[in-house]
Amino acid sequence: MPKDAGPQAKTNPGRFFEDYTVGDVIEHAVPRTVSGGERALYHALYPARHALYSSDEFARACGLPESPLDDLAAFHIVFGKSVPDVSLNAVANLGYAEARWLRPVYVGDTIRSSSEVIGLKQNSSGKTGVVYVRTTGRNQHGLAVMEFARWVMVKKRDLDAPAPETVVPDLAPAVAPEKLVLPGGIDFSAYDFVQAGEPHRLSDYQVGEVIDHVDGVTIEEAEHMMATRLWQNTSKTHFDATPRADRKRLIYGGHVMSMARALSFNGLANAQCLVAINGGSHTNPCFAGDTVRAWSEVLDIAETPAPGVGAIRLRLVAVKEGGMAGQLKGEDGKYLPHVLLDLDYWALMPA
Amino acid sequence: MPKDAGPQAKTNPGRFFEDYTVGDVIEHAVPRTVSGGERALYHALYPARHALYSSDEFARACGLPESPLDDLAAFHIVFGKSVPDVSLNAVANLGYAEARWLRPVYVGDTIRSSSEVIGLKQNSSGKTGVVYVRTTGRNQHGLAVMEFARWVMVKKRDLDAPAPETVVPDLAPAVAPEKLVLPGGIDFSAYDFVQAGEPHRLSDYQVGEVIDHVDGVTIEEAEHMMATRLWQNTSKTHFDATPRADRKRLIYGGHVMSMARALSFNGLANAQCLVAINGGSHTNPCFAGDTVRAWSEVLDIAETPAPGVGAIRLRLVAVKEGGMAGQLKGEDGKYLPHVLLDLDYWALMPA
Amino acid sequence: MPKDAGPQAKTNPGRFFEDYTVGDVIEHAVPRTVSGGERALYHALYPARHALYSSDEFARACGLPESPLDDLAAFHIVFGKSVPDVSLNAVANLGYAEARWLRPVYVGDTIRSSSEVIGLKQNSSGKTGVVYVRTTGRNQHGLAVMEFARWVMVKKRDLDAPAPETVVPDLAPAVAPEKLVLPGGIDFSAYDFVQAGEPHRLSDYQVGEVIDHVDGVTIEEAEHMMATRLWQNTSKTHFDATPRADRKRLIYGGHVMSMARALSFNGLANAQCLVAINGGSHTNPCFAGDTVRAWSEVLDIAETPAPGVGAIRLRLVAVKEGGMAGQLKGEDGKYLPHVLLDLDYWALMPA
Missing domain, CATH: 3.10.129.10 (Hotdog Thioesterase)
Structure with a gap:
């Protein structure tokens, strides 16, 4: 050259x-x-508490070799x-x-x-x-x-x-339950609800039920940049404050996704493994200083072939200040301005 | 339901x-x-330098299998x-x-x-x-x-x-020295003072001596939230800025504790293992932007059955701006407004 | 005492x-x-993407036992x-x-x-x-x-x-190529340019060529302090905001160095291993809020005895806002005010 x-x-x-x-x-x-470093950073950057991803012992009791x-x-x-x-x-x-x-x-x-x-x-x-x-x-x-x-x-x-x-x-508008791939060996027949943090099993949830996850986290620039860099995501818009007059950096949508998922522990502590995303939209931008909360709606419930393991289909919605559990779109059919994320996914839960 | x-x-x-x-x-x-991730994050979040917790080789030379x-x-x-x-x-x-x-x-x-x-x-x-x-x-x-x-x-x-x-x-107002539990195998008879960073052994300290640890760290929101999340502490007050008009988040008292302990390396580099906390008070709130410093007072000295290992009882005081080494309470007997933490603990030190 | x-x-x-x-x-x-914790933190703090330092598999394909x-x-x-x-x-x-x-x-x-x-x-x-x-x-x-x-x-x-x-x-004004020490076993004869991210080998670069690395990162206080603490650097000026009226903390020059090196992936993805620093100057201070960019100039090219491995001597320049690729010093011979770092180093690249 x-x-x-x-x-x-x-x-x-x-x-x-x-x-x-x-x-x-x-x-x-x-x-x-x-390495364990990525796992520890995930726990430092998000209030992640799902036991299967926190404890090797808990994961082994569920049939996995260690905590993934x-x-x-x-x-x-x-x-x-x-x-x-x-x-x-x-x-x-x-x-x-x-x-x-x-x-x-x-x-x-x-x-x-x-x-x-x-x-x-x-x-x-x-x-x-x-x-x-x-x-x-x-x-x-x-x-x-x-x-x-x-x-x-x-x-x-x-x-x-x-x-x-x-x-x-x-x-497909959604991943069909029979197409879900389960982690090899997974078995919830001896699931420890006390160590997992909540008593609710799949049969305790009803389609249409809305869960307010209550807790909120105010987002900092340093945290979303560390998270986004950790995944070697190179999109300039998350790191460089100079292109915008207000010097805001647009936060990686995946940061909001992980924050909302971690917050959903409070009410969905037993929705352990993610197995599919049916669809997802980053509906409004998130910036440092926003306080993120989350709510979920139960969309569907399904059986799986693994012992004691059911599947729950959830809508996970992240909102910033002004958001209320259950409020997603306005009368015009558009997402409300404080809705950041609308994610439709399948997770595994004790049946 | x-x-x-x-x-x-x-x-x-x-x-x-x-x-x-x-x-x-x-x-x-x-x-x-x-995992090693938690250890690395501890070193990134606090200026921790005690050698037994930094080096597997140093820990082995002190009788432990590796650095805890x-x-x-x-x-x-x-x-x-x-x-x-x-x-x-x-x-x-x-x-x-x-x-x-x-x-x-x-x-x-x-x-x-x-x-x-x-x-x-x-x-x-x-x-x-x-x-x-x-x-x-x-x-x-x-x-x-x-x-x-x-x-x-x-x-x-x-x-x-x-x-x-x-x-x-x-x-008990304090843990009696004979009730201290030492890490199995600990032995300071071949302790390397050069690699540890200071020459002072237990006999160099006197009860009543006050040590100003000199260095200060200005606290950031991202850091205290990462630390607090890493320990899966769910107290809302540390993460959610919205309840307070000034949008301040109250910093987890344990963050101040770890910061002060790490700063105390400068003057107490050989106070390696914590073995007991006799009492502790979070005396004033700490917020992002505060600059934390620390000072210690030697409260007591004791022998232990382990080779070359003594115990030192210390008062560790964290202060924000305005704090002075040795100044704890006012004439009214109340903690001074810049005192953040008053911690009374036992540590192990080469005798 | x-x-x-x-x-x-x-x-x-x-x-x-x-x-x-x-x-x-x-x-x-x-x-x-x-541990793996330090490696993960390095990837969270800098946009580091050089494949040899990211993947054990890639490192093994280059003759090393694992990713260093x-x-x-x-x-x-x-x-x-x-x-x-x-x-x-x-x-x-x-x-x-x-x-x-x-x-x-x-x-x-x-x-x-x-x-x-x-x-x-x-x-x-x-x-x-x-x-x-x-x-x-x-x-x-x-x-x-x-x-x-x-x-x-x-x-x-x-x-x-x-x-x-x-x-x-x-x-020496520069480390002579014959004095470079190569990692034992290194071999680029089966180098995977696709997984490394760029097709350019040593023969594609010419002495005098200037590379603008394009991307920018706006620096946060929490990040540079975490990095500097992770290396147990105790210099007060990086952590304590109180000595300066503007409450700025001077950023560790090494933070700028790592940021610029990571940014240089874009255009120098195959400059894998650093083997020497010939000289370096921290030419202007960097503070939180600055947006760091980088450019490089090819200074020299050399052979090495390892299979398929060449050496490239590069000038790596970090700039803050206002900096332009190729602009280093003013007419007065002094570094321009937006130049933060002028680093002269040798790296290994597929020949």
Whole structure:
């Protein structure tokens, strides 16, 4: 490369809409080995208390070899790797679907990630398009640990580039219970409700029930940046205060997701393992100084083949100040301004 | 539970004064496995430099199998588990007594915690009462790692609930030296003063001597919240800025304790292992922006049966700006407004 | 020591200029065992993405037994130990030279550090002098992991103390390529450029080429204090806001160094192992709120005896707002006011 190629010639400019082709598989860079350090940091950054992810003894009593890394930490690692290739030039992160955890991540595992382009649709403006990818995280044995589809709106580099053939993937509105993959060996038949922190089993919850998780956490800049960096997420908007006049940094939506999930312990202490995300929207931006609270709604209940293990489908809603349990959208059908996250997921719970 | 039980029906409201009965044993939830991550975070959050807790090699030269988790970290973990059951509705944390470390906590240990109610005394107002508990932390082998008594003022839920019989436990004003439990195998006969950082042995200290630890640390919100969360302490007041008009979060007293202990390295580098807390008071609140300093007073000196190991009883005082070494109380006998912590403890030091 | 020796009699006042003698070797206190916790914290505090330091699998494919601790983390640990003995009373950290990494630091290693005084020169003012030291870090086997020379300006305690004989060491302007020490077994012949994140090998870079690393990070107080404490650096100026009217804390120069190095991934993803620092200057102070960016200039290129491994000599420049890639000094020959760091180092890259 000639010297006069300019000082940005070797840096990654990210992909633009016309750089994607349906069927392409992108191997994301920078594999990552996790240790007890990642687990401890997760507990320092979020009020995480689900016992299966806190105690090796509790995990063993549930049939696992030891306590896995928190499922959302695994998600963040797999997701973070895809950012430089998928969402560096994204205008918006539009949605998630068909996310499944396929195998727990344990201390010592090395995670890498790849994405297949599964859909493309240029917007009518001709300036942007929607890119659909299916991202898969794998461990050092090449075994998949999780997969998810997401779609993002990406800028075009060249507005005159021709529009690709429109391909919109057929994504399930929810992961069917029979498609949930359970951690190998999981068994809740000797589940210790006292050590887990709450007495409620799956049969104590009813579809439609709303749970206010009560507690709130006021967010600090240092914390969301440490979390986002830990997952090697390179999106500039979370770290660099200079582009905005108010010098605010937009908080990674996954930080709000983990905060809300951790807060949901209070009322859902036995919703231990995340096994699927059916859909999710980051409905309003979150900034440092906001106080995040959460509420959940029970959407569905299902059986699983594992001993004593049921599945609960939950809507997890994160709100900032002004949010009230059960209040999601206004009369106009739009999300209320204090709703930060609307996440639809499946978790495992003692039946 | 019926759907119309309301969105807070499954969350933990905490116990109120009338929910305690003398003799009850409460098993606290969420056991916790510790790793090198907790140790590294302790070193990132506090200027901790005591060599026995920093170096496996130093610890082995002192007869231990490896470097244990900092003793105050063990205390915070055991204490944190008790918060949801003991102090969620506490108006004030009134005191500690008879705290003893009974066995070091090592990487890989899983800690759980339980509390026995050992006293109850309704206040004359009829609105609150004092609850005395003895809390014990145990490792995965069921062996006690530490125990302490504490008493808190707790609200009554129902002001008309009858007052219980008053039981005030007989707590020792200090742990007698012969009741100190030493880490198994500890031996300071080949103690390396150079690697430890200071030349002073127990015989260099005199009862009544005051040590100004000089250094100061200005406290940040992100740090005290990360620390408090790491110990899974759920007290809302440390995390949620919204209840107070000034949006201040009250800092967990244990954060001040660990900060002061770490600062005390400068002058007490050889006060390695904490073995007992005789008493302690969080005398004034600490908020982000305060600059914490510390001073110590030598209260007593004792022998131990271990080779080369003596015990030093210290008053550790944390102060914010305006505090001066040796200044504890005003002429009215009350703590000065800049005194944050008055802690009376025993530590082990080369004799 | 008599009780009336005063409350600061046992604390470390640090050494003053007249306390140093050429040829003295100072053993620094507080050895430190590193774990996965330190590695995870490094990834949380900096946007570190170099694959060799992120993935055990990647490291093994490059001939190492596992992923080492980041080289700058090793530097900070060795450096931090020297602060209480070398720079507690320093007015300025003047420079570095002849720094070489000699052996990677792995999880489980215990690091200690010592410094030899190699030069002394009293300043003409008679109030201060320059102290030159060569600091060496060693692991638990006594094997050197890194060494560096640095020189600091230190206050005299007693202005009437006689000036020592001036000894100015002969320090190399740069570490010669043949003096670089490579990690044992390193082999880039099967280097995975896809997992590493960029396609550029050594032959793609030209001497004189400037690389703008583009991304910026706005610095927070909590983060730089956590980093600096993690390395057990005791310099008061980084932690105590009270001495300055503006309550700013001066950020440890090493924090800026690690931030700039991590940012340099974007354009230098394959500059994996640091092997030498030829020189370095902290040219302007950095404070919380500053947004740090970085650019690099290729200074030299060299061969090494290891398979597929070349060496690249780089100037790494950290800037705050206003800094532009390639702009280092003004017409007066002085560093521009927004230049924070000018670091000259050797790294290993696939040839």
